[in-house]
Amino acid sequence: MPRPRxxxxxxxxxxxxxxxxxDAEGLTALSTRRLxxxxxxxxPSLYNHFATxxxxxxxxxxxxxxxxxxxAFGTLDWPAALRHWAHSYRRALAAHPHIxxxxxxxxxxxxxxxxxxxxxxxxxxxxxxPPARATHIGAALRYFVAGSxxxxxxxxxxxxxxxxxxxxxLHQAHRLAGHQRSVDxxxxxxxxxxxxxxLAAEYDRTVGPARQAAEG
Amino acid sequence: MPRPRxxxxxxxxxxxxxxxxxDAEGLTALSTRRLxxxxxxxxPSLYNHFATxxxxxxxxxxxxxxxxxxxAFGTLDWPAALRHWAHSYRRALAAHPHIxxxxxxxxxxxxxxxxxxxxxxxxxxxxxxPPARATHIGAALRYFVAGSxxxxxxxxxxxxxxxxxxxxxLHQAHRLAGHQRSVDxxxxxxxxxxxxxxLAAEYDRTVGPARQAAEG
DNA sequence: GCCCTTAAACTAGCGGTGTAAGTTTTCCGG
DNA sequence: CCGGAAAACTTACACCGCTAGTTTAAGGGC
Numbered sequence: 001m002p003r004p005r006x007x008x009x010x011x012x013x014x015x016x017x018x019x020x021x022x023d024a025e026g027l028t029a030l031s032t033r034r035l036x037x038x039x040x041x042x043x044p045s046l047y048n049h050f051a052t053x054x055x056x057x058x059x060x061x062x063x064x065x066x067x068x069x070x071x072a073f074g075t076l077d078w079p080a081a082l083r084h085w086a087h088s089y090r091r092a093l094a095a096h097p098h099i100x101x102x103x104x105x106x107x108x109x110x111x112x113x114x115x116x117x118x119x120x121x122x123x124x125x126x127x128x129x130p131p132a133r134a135t136h137i138g139a140a141l142r143y144f145v146a147g148s149x150x151x152x153x154x155x156x157x158x159x160x161x162x163x164x165x166x167x168x169x170l171h172q173a174h175r176l177a178g179h180q181r182s183v184d185x186x187x188x189x190x191x192x193x194x195x196x197x198x199l200a201a202e203y204d205r206t207v208g209p210a211r212q213a214a215e216g
Numbered sequence: 217m218p219r220p221r222x223x224x225x226x227x228x229x230x231x232x233x234x235x236x237x238x239d240a241e242g243l244t245a246l247s248t249r250r251l252x253x254x255x256x257x258x259x260p261s262l263y264n265h266f267a268t269x270x271x272x273x274x275x276x277x278x279x280x281x282x283x284x285x286x287x288a289f290g291t292l293d294w295p296a297a298l299r300h301w302a303h304s305y306r307r308a309l310a311a312h313p314h315i316x317x318x319x320x321x322x323x324x325x326x327x328x329x330x331x332x333x334x335x336x337x338x339x340x341x342x343x344x345x346p347p348a349r350a351t352h353i354g355a356a357l358r359y360f361v362a363g364s365x366x367x368x369x370x371x372x373x374x375x376x377x378x379x380x381x382x383x384x385x386l387h388q389a390h391r392l393a394g395h396q397r398s399v400d401x402x403x404x405x406x407x408x409x410x411x412x413x414x415l416a417a418e419y420d421r422t423v424g425p426a427r428q429a430a431e432g
Numbered sequence: 433g434c435c436c437t438t439a440a441a442c443t444a445g446c447g448g449t450g451t452a453a454g455t456t457t458t459c460c461g462g
Numbered sequence: 463c464c465g466g467a468a469a470a471c472t473t474a475c476a477c478c479g480c481t482a483g484t485t486t487a488a489g490g491g492c
Contacts (some may be wrong), residue, residue: 031478041441044480050438101317104363106372114383117373122385133406135392135399139369140360140407147320149364149470156322157333163491167330169338176351183351188457190349191356194414201413202406214296217470218457224470246448257470261452264469268452435492442485451480456471462464 008041011049015059019096022060026098030057058110061103066112067092074125078203079196081123082137086145086192089116093149104146128207137199144195148188154180224257227265235312238276242314246273274326277362283308283326289339294419295412297339298353302361302408305332320362344423353415360411364404370396376386407410 017038018084021030032053033043050056074085093100107113117138135154154176164170232319233254237246248269249259266272309316323329333354368407371394379387392399 002484003488004441005487008438009440034482042443043478044443045441047480063316096339105367106369108372109374114386116421118383118385125385130463131388132402136403136406139399139403140364140370140410143291143363143366143403143407144356144360145363146366147359147361148356150359150362150366151321153322155357156324158325162332163325167334169334170330170342172347173333176326183355186348187352187355187359190352190418191359191411194356194412194418195407195410197417198410198412218455221458221468223468248451249449258472259449260453260472261470263451433492435490437488440486442483444482444484446481447479450476451491452475453473454471455473457469459468460466461481 001110006170009039009045009049011059013039014046014049014056014062017064018056018099019060021097027102057099057102058108062110062112063101064092064096064099064103065110065116067095067111068116068121070116070119073119073126076130078124078127082120082141083192083196085120086141089145090149090188095108097149100146100149100151104142104150128211129203130207133206140195144191148184148191152180152184153187154183169207183212225255225261225265227275230254230262230265230272231279231319234272235276235315237277238314239312243318245415273315273318277315278328280308280312280315280319280328281326281332283311284332286332286335286339289335289342294340294343294345295316295416298336298357298415299408299412301336301358305361306365306404309361312367316362316365320366344427345419345421349422356411360407363409364400368396368400369403371401 010155014035018030018035021035021038032044032046035056036043046056050059068083068085069088072081075081076084093103103113107117120138120141121134122135125131129137157173157176159174159177161171161174164173167173230251234242234246234251237251247259248262251272252259252262262272266275284301285304286301288297291297292300309319319329336354336357337350340353341347345353373389373392375390375393377387377390380389383389386422
């Protein structure tokens, strides 16, 4: 087939199909030939629209990041905004868990990831956090959210009871897989609340007085 | 070459060589042929000792997990033990960052990972945490540690200043890569302290009174 | 209205991957 | 002492990401 009258592919269609394959069958299921077949086309044709497979994955990752809501940094105080963002961030990743290992390598050159980093960092700076501290907080929250979305804690445990006979405290571990959602979400909420509680204490200890002094 | 007088391979030698390749050149550099070459042998010979490449990676992952120190759960109170364990855990992962994406899929059937989970969970149970809460705490800490070791936050940002011209708060982001260690460790310590601070507050609110009532 | 560049599909093929199958020889237990 | 398991080998398959070169169509400049 030579050049068609109407293009068969465009970046949007390729990214959507790639995300669908990844969601349905995992990162390793996405090969260029497989993706092309999904689009009714031969493998190398994709290279008319993306230079490498990595660029396709970048685009998929950014399409997920783009659904994260950072608007709270413009309307709420910093702890509430962090909470709102963290929940939205986790929801976005949990909706596409298979891309997370790729996504968490960092923002790189992905526009939506950079925009998100900018919004979070800017929100913390406006709240009075010193720049180094704001960086640390953004990183710590990203650590926690990424870790929580990376792989289900509960699903990491086999449902085979025999595995746990040698471990006195893990007798019930085979039941974790069955309660995946409640375990993972419970752990996330507990950890997020604890983190924010601790950060609020740190704020009161270090930033609050400085602000009062500056304003008074 | 037929069967040699003395075996050329054993699981230990294979795992050590695999870990060395991964540490030096990353997960993707580890192919069966490459690993075999490192051991002076042909690719398929590895399958006399491991059923699949995944089993080799499991063994590498577990050899890393085995270096994590959980002894503090036998000697210190629960917050100090969690802190000690989290630092040891992070050190172990940071020493072999390339295997982390594989490792964080969960303990699966890896003995050292199961032993670690058992020690942490048991320590929290002995401290009086309700079982569901102990599970959540272990998961939350694992989320945070895994996220912090998975990929450097700082290295996730390009050192190309032009990338950040459209993002008003990220003007200094190109300098993150140069301060990788201090940024990543600062974020880890801040987050861990905040997490433990929040958990201690939760303990005082829910477990402490119950214990007093039971003991009084 | 032609012409030239660019675009977008194709086919063929390279070097690499994990691993299955079958061969050869050596070691060890009955 | 001899038969089977063990541990190396070679060969081969289907797949991978990607390059090169081909063909035809689209779109802008004269």
